[in-house]
Amino acid sequence: MQASRLVELPYSSFDDDEDDDTAEQDPGVWYPDPPKLSPFSHCVRYLAFLWNLLFFLLGLLTLAVGVWGLLAKSPLPAGVPLSSDPMLLFVLAGLGASAVSLAGCLGAFRANPCLLRFFLGAVLAFGGLEVLGGLLLLLARRRLRDALRDLLLLCLLRYQDDPDLQFLVDEVQRNLQCCGLESYRDWESNP
Template identity: 70%
Template structure:
């Protein structure tokens, strides 16, 4: 009797196991659990949106900076063929380079978040780390090579003085510095003799003069700027010139102003690094969400 009962027992086969597995795969409860496991959390979705908006904001700022730089170059005719050789000395080129770099990196971040592209997101991370490294290196250079940087600043101011009439941007910068700091020239107002237009041997009406921004009171009747307020000042002695223009140079004044603004400069640099670190952490979280689920390049 026992033998017959054993013979009648159903035998399991591999086909039955396969059917059982397929049945489990089609189970609605199992499918629901799998979808819940793959579904990103609310925090992850929030981070993705923030990463996209952060990059979009800096993309717009980069495009705005780039547009200002290109507009400045076009307005002064620097992009014409015969003037491209001197393009490197124009301050607006800094706006072009900064805007191009920021917009390129931010665009890579935006597309990387939208397409879940690890390639673009890793490019973004590498670029931001490179920017942070350059900023840290620049800060260290400011601390270590202060004397050399002071000499480089003086050379840059001398270049601005020599090309005062040739480039509107440099003229605006020099006038603002001299007017704000109440100074004239590099070490004294006599430095303007090195300018070919203000030199006493120059043939023009500006010979033996200095810019109007050097005047003690450059405005006539309190509203209109008198461009001729400093004409012929270099003919005068120091005592007489002291009643018309500022005698002291701008190098010392600018150095003192920079030392006074050290706290604000450090705060601005810290805010910039914090913004970059925020964007970097957001993108790293997006990368961490993408890689386990199958990265797409």
């Protein structure tokens, strides 16, 4: 009869009084101990945690600014859909950034492969979308310029209707030190 040995599995609790926590193993099979992390690995792990914590907090700040902007207007002006509100972009960007950063933060802190894979996939997807968007902007820059011109003329026409639009147009013209699209005469289209 072959003698059987009880072998402690890595990361398992081992109690001499109970046989439930042990497993019977083939005595000829060797199970190595998990590798120890180097000090450099610990440093990288905590830096990744802190970096993601910073972006998580920035995402929450962006989300708070968006929610504050939506609530500050209380009722939206009649006929203006919520999807055209620029504060909604802040809310969505804040939600996305904080969710992805939280996954990276927790994944780095707990060394959770699932969260780290989600974080890596989301960062790669956002990066790929940015590259794709840049290429599309490069290819369609003439049409985009014309569409932007039409949009800015529409902003001049609706300047009096929306306080957010007034603020945006005023800030753009103050920072660019200009008035209108090509000259001050563009404002003559605004009744």
